[in-house]
Amino acid sequence: MDDKPTVLKLGGSVITNKEKPLTPDLKAIERLTTEISRAKVSSLVLVHGGGSFGHPVAERYNIAGGYVDQSQILGFSQTHLAMTLLNSWVMEALINHNIPALEIHPSSCAVTKFGRIVNMELKPLKKMLKLGFMPVLYGDAVLDSKQGFAILSGDQLVSSLAIKLGACRIIMGADVDGLYTADPKVFSSAQLISHLTLEELKSLEHKIEGSKTTDVTGGMLGKIHEVKLAIEHDIETVIVNATKSLRVYNALKGEKVIGTIIEKG
Ligand SMILES: Nc1ncnc2c1ncn2[C@@H]1O[C@H](COP(=O)(O)OP(=O)(O)OP(=O)(O)O)[C@@H](O)[C@H]1O
Numbered sequence: 001m002d003d004k005p006t007v008l009k010l011g012g013s014v015i016t017n018k019e020k021p022l023t024p025d026l027k028a029i030e031r032l033t034t035e036i037s038r039a040k041v042s043s044l045v046l047v048h049g050g051g052s053f054g055h056p057v058a059e060r061y062n063i064a065g066g067y068v069d070q071s072q073i074l075g076f077s078q079t080h081l082a083m084t085l086l087n088s089w090v091m092e093a094l095i096n097h098n099i100p101a102l103e104i105h106p107s108s109c110a111v112t113k114f115g116r117i118v119n120m121e122l123k124p125l126k127k128m129l130k131l132g133f134m135p136v137l138y139g140d141a142v143l144d145s146k147q148g149f150a151i152l153s154g155d156q157l158v159s160s161l162a163i164k165l166g167a168c169r170i171i172m173g174a175d176v177d178g179l180y181t182a183d184p185k186v187f188s189s190a191q192l193i194s195h196l197t198l199e200e201l202k203s204l205e206h207k208i209e210g211s212k213t214t215d216v217t218g219g220m221l222g223k224i225h226e227v228k229l230a231i232e233h234d235i236e237t238v239i240v241n242a243t244k245s246l247r248v249y250n251a252l253k254g255e256k257v258i259g260t261i262i263e264k265g
């Protein structure tokens with residue numbers, strides 16, 4: 001059994017309709033859970049993003065900015081609830097495909113300091129992996145030691161978990177083919193970068209932007225900022241388009257796939 005886990009992120013941009021509030025993309029969830037089931041990766045941690053569930057509610061109450069007044073407390077609960085609703089769709093699809101998935105709610109086991117994880121209980125997660133479960137986490141509203149609360153992005157969870165679990169690989173499933181020279185949704189001339197080293201990534205960072213849709217965690221720029229930390233630990237990262245058939249499957253199987261591979265170099 002391969003004991004080094006793979007960490008897979010399914011972007012909220014993929015599993016929801018980011019233009020319509022609280023709308024899951026059930027076809028995408030069904031297809032992706034089929035791909036995950038067929039790939040049969042022995043040790044896999046799944047993290048999903050917020051899409052049109054978490055981001056709009058978190059933005060309305062400025063959860064990412066921390067505590068300002070008491071009215072935000074209900075907003076925190078609503079943000080978390082929205083994420084658990086999306087998580088339920090994902091969990092149901094996974095378990096329907098006979099995947100022994102088990103969700104871990106970040107708001108119950110992680111504490112951040114100015115938005116960065118400082119404390120996270122990983123014992124249950126490690127035990128789950130040993131027994132053959134697939135732990136499933138998601139970007140969530142969490143308690144914060146300095147600002148009351150914060151948003152812990154799925155992207156930060158991915159790299160933090162990959163580092164702490166000694167993962168062999170990170171696969172980031174997004175709604176674009178990978179990292180481009182500029183936002184491909186804005187610049188039709190943007191070119192896909194299929195391979196780059198950490199040094200090359202750092203020199204390109206100023207060209208990467210956020211997201212055109214509501215994204216309180218920084219879109220592609222936020223994602224790159226997070227995966228850089230894992231790549232520094234020599235964890236190879238591949239960004240693929242999870243809205244297209246078999247890209248996630250091929251990445252999970254370690255086969256050649258259209259996307260962006262980032263290595264330490
Ligand atoms: N240089 C770039 N290359 C690729 N995408 C970019 C770039 N700059 C900005 N983007 C935008 O980043 C978006 C992906 O980030 P976004 O946060 O929206 O998705 P996600 O992380 O999958 O969703 P969620 O945050 O809900 O999990 C793309 O849709 C794209 O428009």
Ligand SMILES: [Mg+2]
Nearest residue numbers: 049215217219
């Ligand atoms: Mg995002």
